[in-house]
Every structure is written in structure tokens, then in C-alpha cells.
Amino acid sequence: MELTEAVLTRRSRKDLAEPAPDTAEFTALLQAAASAPDHGRLRPWRWVLLRGAQRSLLGAAFAAHAPAPARDRAAAKARRAPLLASVVFAPRRDTSVPEWEQLAATAGVVHSLELLLHDRGWGSIWRTGREVDSPVVRETLGVAPDEKLLGWLYIGTPPPEQQEQSEPETGEREEGGGTSTQGNGAAPGPRAALRPGAPRRVPKRTAPVDALVSTALPPYPPSAGTAPAASSLRRRSAS
Ligand SMILES: Cc1cc2nc3c(=O)[nH]c(=O)nc-3n(C[C@H](O)[C@H](O)[C@H](O)COP(=O)(O)O)c2cc1C
Numbered sequence: 001m002e003l004t005e006a007v008l009t010r011r012s013r014k015d016l017a018e019p020a021p022d023t024a025e026f027t028a029l030l031q032a033a034a035s036a037p038d039h040g041r042l043r044p045w046r047w048v049l050l051r052g053a054q055r056s057l058l059g060a061a062f063a064a065h066a067p068a069p070a071r072d073r074a075a076a077k078a079r080r081a082p083l084l085a086s087v088v089f090a091p092r093r094d095t096s097v098p099e100w101e102q103l104a105a106t107a108g109v110v111h112s113l114e115l116l117l118h119d120r121g122w123g124s125i126w127r128t129g130r131e132v133d134s135p136v137v138r139e140t141l142g143v144a145p146d147e148k149l150l151g152w153l154y155i156g157t158p159p160p161e162q163q164e165q166s167e168p169e170t171g172e173r174e175e176g177g178g179t180s181t182q183g184n185g186a187a188p189g190p191r192a193a194l195r196p197g198a199p200r201r202v203p204k205r206t207a208p209v210d211a212l213v214s215t216a217l218p219p220y221p222p223s224a225g226t227a228p229a230a231s232s233l234r235r236r237s238a239s
Contacts, residue, residue, distance in 0.1 A: 013123030016156030020083035123158030
């Protein structure tokens with residue numbers, strides 16, 4: 001699969017059945033994903049893989065965290081995929097690299113791994129929930145006090161049909177209860193999103209990506225006192 005196609009077609013998959021990648025394949029893909037930007041090559045993460053009956057241990061921990069009427073449902077969460085790859089953030093303290101950068105690097109690895117799984121035909125979804133802070137869950141997985149559980153990558157085989165997939169973001173913006181598509185001038189009615197093939201409604205909080213990119217520079221110089229010397233500007237433009 002070509003890279004751009006993989007990035008654009010990856011969607012989180014909730015309906016995941018057997019089989020899942022074996023540990024050797026998972027590790028090989030993680031090795032590749034670990035090439036994501038990582039300041040200092042610290043690899044401040046580790047993974048705990050759960051399959052088969054091991055998932056019941058996690059399910060029991062989920063249930064312990066839940067109120068009595070919701071325990072069965074909580075336990076079943078751990079069986080939603082054949083492979084649960086627990087993401088443990090293990091920030092390194094013996095470095096000047098700030099913790100937030102280490103967390104950012106870890107998120108980059110997770111996304112790269114999702115892409116690589118997708119490229120190989122596997123489905124995945126990153127899930128968290130209140131369970132990540134549950135002492136019982138943390139103890140079950142052996143998460144140390146100075147580590148943070150970032151949730152699980154649920155991994156398996158998605159169904160062949162693509163019905164449950166969410167569409168890649170297309171820039172539609174929800175306005176006034178309906179949807180509108182930038183540029184075409186036609187405002188579809190409120191039921192338009194129910195038609196087969198209609199674009200998925202994007203939640204209000206989702207800003208179009210182009211609104212998050214700015215090419216405007218702040219006024220320069222910000223103040224007379226902070227302007228660089230003309231000589232330094234000359235040196236930079238000459239390099
Ligand atoms: C750190 C993180 C935690 C998430 N936790 C959950 C979760 O607990 N449950 C859930 O349904 N989706 C969760 N999501 C969102 C899904 O992983 C997924 O990104 C979302 O359903 C959008 O689907 P897409 O990846 O196809 O765009 C989480 C995403 C991230 C990045």
C-alpha cells in the first residue's frame with residue numbers, strides 16, 4: 001500500500017475478530033514504528049500484550065473498577081479484540097528531554113504502529129477509559145508508580161465490509177443543526193447525512209485541518225528593543 005493511501009484509508013476498527021498478529025509480527029511492526037520522532041531516542045514506553053485467557057484477567061480488573069450492575073459489561077470490554085496491546089508510558093527521568101516530549105514521541109509510535117498494522121491488513125483502535133487509572137488494572141498489568149497507562153491498542157481482523165468505518169475528515173462543518181460543505185454553496189438538509197454514502201457529520205468541536213494551519217507571521221520586530229542586529233540578519237540570509 002502506498003504511504004499516502006495508508007494514511008488516508010486507516011480508520012479505527014471496533015469490530016475485531018481472530019486472528020491477530022502473533023508476537024513476532026507485532027514486535028517487528030513495533031520496531032518499525034519506533035522510528036517515529038523520539039527526542040534522544042529514549043523509547044519511553046513499553047507494551048504489555050494480552051491474548052486469549054489473559055484478557056479475562058484484565059476483564060476482571062475492569063469489572064472490579066465498575067459499579068455492580070455494570071460489571072459483566074466492563075469485563076466483556078477486554079474481549080473486544082483478540083490482541084490487547086497495553087501502552088505503558090515509562091518516562092525517563094535521567095534526561096533533559098521534558099516529559100511532554102516523551103509523551104508526544106510515544107503517541108507518534110502508537111500512530112505509526114496503527115498505520116503499519118493497517119498496511120498489513122490488521123485492524124486496530126486505541127482505547128482508554130477511566131480504567132487506565134484504576135489501581136487494580138495497573139496492578140494487573142504491572143504498571144509501576146512512575147509509569148502511566150495510556151490505554152490499549154485493540155488489534156485483530158476487521159470484517160471485510162467497510163460499513164462501520166468512519167470517513168476521513170473532509171472538512172464539512174456542522175452548523176446550526178445541519179451540515180454544510182465548504183465551497184459548493186449547496187447546504188444539504190438535516191437528513192442528508194442519513195443518505196447512504198453521505199459524508200459523516202463531523203462533531204462541532206472538530207476544526208477543519210486548514211483552520212489549524214497558519215502562514216501569517218506576527219508583526220516583526222515585536223518591539224524595537226528585541227530586534228536582532230542587522231548584521232545577524234545578513235549572516236542568516238547569506239547562509
Ligand atoms: C489517546 C486516545 C485515547 C482514545 N480512547 C478512546 C476510547 O476509550 N474509546 C473510543 O471509542 N475511542 C477512543 N479513542 C479514539 C479512537 O482511537 C479513534 O481515534 C476514534 O474512534 C476516531 O477514529 P479514527 O481513528 O478512524 O479517526 C482514543 C484516541 C486516542 C488518541
